[in-house]
Amino acid sequence: MKTGAGRGPAIVLLSGGMDSATTLAIARQRGHSPLYALTISYGQRHEREIRSARALARHFGARSIILDIPLGRIAPSALTRKMISVPHGRSTKEMAAGIPSTYVPARNTVFLSLSLALAESVGARAIYLGVNAIDYSGYPDCRPEYLRAFRRLARLATASGVEGRGTPAIVAPLLHKTKADIVRWGTRLKVPWELTWSCYEGGDRPCGRCDSCILRRKGFLEAGKEVK
Amino acid sequence: MKTGAGRGPAIVLLSGGMDSATTLAIARQRGHSPLYALTISYGQRHEREIRSARALARHFGARSIILDIPLGRIAPSALTRKMISVPHGRSTKEMAAGIPSTYVPARNTVFLSLSLALAESVGARAIYLGVNAIDYSGYPDCRPEYLRAFRRLARLATASGVEGRGTPAIVAPLLHKTKADIVRWGTRLKVPWELTWSCYEGGDRPCGRCDSCILRRKGFLEAGKEVK
Numbered sequence: 001m002k003t004g005a006g007r008g009p010a011i012v013l014l015s016g017g018m019d020s021a022t023t024l025a026i027a028r029q030r031g032h033s034p035l036y037a038l039t040i041s042y043g044q045r046h047e048r049e050i051r052s053a054r055a056l057a058r059h060f061g062a063r064s065i066i067l068d069i070p071l072g073r074i075a076p077s078a079l080t081r082k083m084i085s086v087p088h089g090r091s092t093k094e095m096a097a098g099i100p101s102t103y104v105p106a107r108n109t110v111f112l113s114l115s116l117a118l119a120e121s122v123g124a125r126a127i128y129l130g131v132n133a134i135d136y137s138g139y140p141d142c143r144p145e146y147l148r149a150f151r152r153l154a155r156l157a158t159a160s161g162v163e164g165r166g167t168p169a170i171v172a173p174l175l176h177k178t179k180a181d182i183v184r185w186g187t188r189l190k191v192p193w194e195l196t197w198s199c200y201e202g203g204d205r206p207c208g209r210c211d212s213c214i215l216r217r218k219g220f221l222e223a224g225k226e227v228k
Numbered sequence: 229m230k231t232g233a234g235r236g237p238a239i240v241l242l243s244g245g246m247d248s249a250t251t252l253a254i255a256r257q258r259g260h261s262p263l264y265a266l267t268i269s270y271g272q273r274h275e276r277e278i279r280s281a282r283a284l285a286r287h288f289g290a291r292s293i294i295l296d297i298p299l300g301r302i303a304p305s306a307l308t309r310k311m312i313s314v315p316h317g318r319s320t321k322e323m324a325a326g327i328p329s330t331y332v333p334a335r336n337t338v339f340l341s342l343s344l345a346l347a348e349s350v351g352a353r354a355i356y357l358g359v360n361a362i363d364y365s366g367y368p369d370c371r372p373e374y375l376r377a378f379r380r381l382a383r384l385a386t387a388s389g390v391e392g393r394g395t396p397a398i399v400a401p402l403l404h405k406t407k408a409d410i411v412r413w414g415t416r417l418k419v420p421w422e423l424t425w426s427c428y429e430g431g432d433r434p435c436g437r438c439d440s441c442i443l444r445r446k447g448f449l450e451a452g453k454e455v456k
Contacts, residue, residue, distance in 0.1 A: 074349055104345075110341040117332075121302055143384065157377075
């Protein structure tokens with residue numbers, strides 16, 4: 001996976017969580033311009049993270065594009081259906097053991113495909129995404145081999161690939177980082193953590209017990225930072 | 229590319245044109261059940277083909293799922309923007325020479341990704357699509373090597389792939405067929421041609437001059453059938 005893609009336009013997939021916020025900060029620091037922050041509203045249980053994404057895009061001077069994609073209609077998951085419950089209180093070992101109910105079928109493939117469409121349109125040289133293969137929740141589409149296969153597909157799928165103008169690099173700078181690494185890196189790049197949102201539940205405050213809240217807390221603690 | 233995938237649920241990407249209508253008829257004949265006809269409304273210039281898709285799904289007893297995907301917002305094309313004109317009166321040689329303004333960036337990748345999400349959810353054993361590498365309009369994402377790369381991606385992207393339950397086959401029965409072959413095959417399977425819609429323009433009647441109208445006419449003529 002290329003980790004630097006030079007200057008020029010770039011797309012950043014921005015969910016509003018701490019990983020994608022840090023990824024946006026990295027793309028900004030590397031001098032990409034303009035930056036397009038692509039946020040997919042896909043029938044999440046709550047719109048809280050969309051608000052975070054919009055605020056983060058504004059903070060980093062990126063153009064925010066929010067697309068409504070009715071993924072919840074075709075891909076049931078604890079993140080898109082209120083009937084399916086989000087698991088609580090799991091250890092990171094339990095998280096790594098299997099694919100949880102928060103898995104949204106083919107989510108990253110749908111998101112990367114939409115990014116690819118936008119990238120072709122604006123001539124982006126890179127698509128950044130904040131996936132992570134270390135402190136992750138067991139999702140198949142967060143693995144290095146998956147990203148390599150997508151990059152290969154992108155070359156065959158696009159006019160830019162066929163005409164030899166080069167397809168956008170798929171850049172996942174956090175792929176091999178722990179949550180603590182991400183906290184340290186993001187803090188160095190002045191990510192406004194208070195604008196990010198991790199919780200899978202839809203309350204006014206984070207539940208503190210879902211996988212995402214647990215990983216967030218662990219990251220700050222292991223980085224020796226105050227939990228935010 | 230596997231051309232038979234046994235019985236069981238299947239997804240058919242149904243645009244409402246003659247190729248996807250024939251593909252739906254083939255999936256029905258092969259005994260897949262239930263059949264999900266997935267139609268993507270992506271900001272086409274006209275909704276005429278969505279009406280065709282709905283009628284065709286009903287005709288073949290498939291469950292019609294119509295998803296609104298705002299692809300036109302991020303991927304300008306003559307098919308999604310009124311400002312860009314559809315080419316008229318081209319020969320098939322001219323069509324094969326390059327990628328035309330009707331190319332929608334990453335369209336098949338977005339469509340296949342959404343099909344994959346649905347396939348995971350309903351346990352489909354196959355995703356059928358009507359792409360064609362012979363009498364086609366020069367689109368990169370209609371080539372055999374593209375479909376092979378998507379199949380590879382699908383294995384890595386999904387819970388079913390990771391857990392060894394098998395990922396859906398990507399089935400493109402028309403890939404190596406001419407338009408005339410498609411007309412013959414579809415006629416044999418009693419495709420109601422009058423319900424299909426090919427024209428890229430949005431009028432009440434086909435324009436007769438866009439690439440799609442020209443290929444349709446050529447297909448019927450070469451098959452020795454009345455043009456429909």
